[in-house]
Amino acid sequence: MHQLPGAWQRAARGAGLLAPDGTSVPTIFAEMSALAASTGALNLGQGFPDEDGPEPVLEAARDAIARGVNQYAPGRGFPDLLSAVAEHQKRFYGIELDPQREVLITVGATEALAATLLALIDSPDDEVVVFEPHYDSYAACVALSGAKLVPVPLRWPDFQPDLEQLASAVTDRTRVILVNDPHNPTGSVFSREVLDEVVRLAHRHDAIIVTDEVYEHLVFDGPHVAIATLPDAAERTLSISSAGKTFSLTGWKTGWVTGPADLVTAVLAVKQFLTYVGGSPFQPAIAVGLRLPEAFFASVASEMAAKAALLGTGLRAAGFDVSSPGGSYFTVVDAAPLGATDADAFCRELPARAGVVGIPLTAFVSPAHRAQYATLVRFAACKRVDVLAEAAQRLAAMTPA
Ligand SMILES: *Cc1c(COP(=O)(O)O)cnc(C)c1O
Secondary structure: OOOOOOHHHHHHHHOOOEOOOOOEOOOHHHHHHHHHHHHOOEEOOOOOOOOOOOHHHHHHHHHHHHOOOOOOOOOOOOHHHHHHHHHHHHHHHOOOOOOOOOEEEEOHHHHHHHHHHHHHOOOOOOEEEEEEOOOHHHHHHHHHHOOEEEEEEEOOOOOOEOHHHHHHHOOOOEEEEEEEOOOOOOOOOOOHHHHHHHHHHHHHOOOEEEEEOOOOOOEOOOOOOOHHHOOOOHHHEEEEEEHHHHOOOHHHOOEEEEOOHHHHHHHHHHHHHHOOOOOOOHHHHHHHHHOOOHHHHHHHHHHHHHHHHHHHHHHHHHOOEEOOOOEOOEEEEEOHHHOOOOHHHHHHHHHHHHOEEOEEHHHHOOHHHOHHHOOEEEEEOOOOHHHHHHHHHHHHOOOOO
């Protein structure tokens, strides 16, 4: 056995993936995807689409390779993509950005989040406030940065935070308030009151707001409200998004950070030593995507809303209590009406009982807080309509425990 230094343990423990004997355990996503593969169950676990993105965007990447866009991009990104991101922020949110100073291209939202946290965290006394459940990389990155994670619970069935709990979580030790809206894994879209309170608290305690808006074009009753557009928010907000979810191109790993020039430059200072840059030919292609007409973006949201409705019908027919997502790829259900007491065990049985795979919500919650989510399961609706229709049929015909 090798004697390994502590950083990987910090990340694994932060993500709740460290076994008591100090070994790391596989993520529930890997485990459930393997179960789907071995049983032939439909995989509504992991959130990736099973259809390719828009043809003009795919064609632009092929064309970029043919044109010889195959060497390192500039550290901040190709000027044309920086401009396309700035144009997108102006078109959808009315936000004015200097593309050369206030935009940075990253290797997906994941690298943007990691570099942002590593750039902003100053000491082990710093705290990062996040809503829980949360995307799995948050806890690991906060742990790697050395800061303390301060979770604020989102509760079934609407998954909005309690404003008093939020207010008491934010203190002068809070360096970052990290807000994922629309929200993975719950599918919630935060109310205007919640977003206003985040901005008010950030001002009062001099914290920086970091947003994860990868589902910005998947709000079912739009438009999406970007926190940076709220009064007095832009000066202390770093907004993160990515091409993956909007364009069904999760494998391209192209994202961006926008915000005040000094903060963006701080993120660049870290990012350049993580990856330097991502894949060059994807950048001109994403610029094409970001400039697609309004109709494309409207269809992204309406198609996902229809898919979520189709999945919801099957889930209700199966006997689950079903929450109503406001956006994102995901729908959360309560399996308690079906006799479940432990969603983890329930999800392990589900392939045999229904031929479908879901993910227990506890996978997105720190071990100490899992009890209140014990019977909740997340399903992904970002699959082809025929796959969702088949899943709905299978769920409706689910065999009893
Ligand atoms: C998918 C996802 C990401 C990762 O985005 P990439 O661009 O693939 O790195 C980040 N945050 C949330 C909430 C996600 O669902």
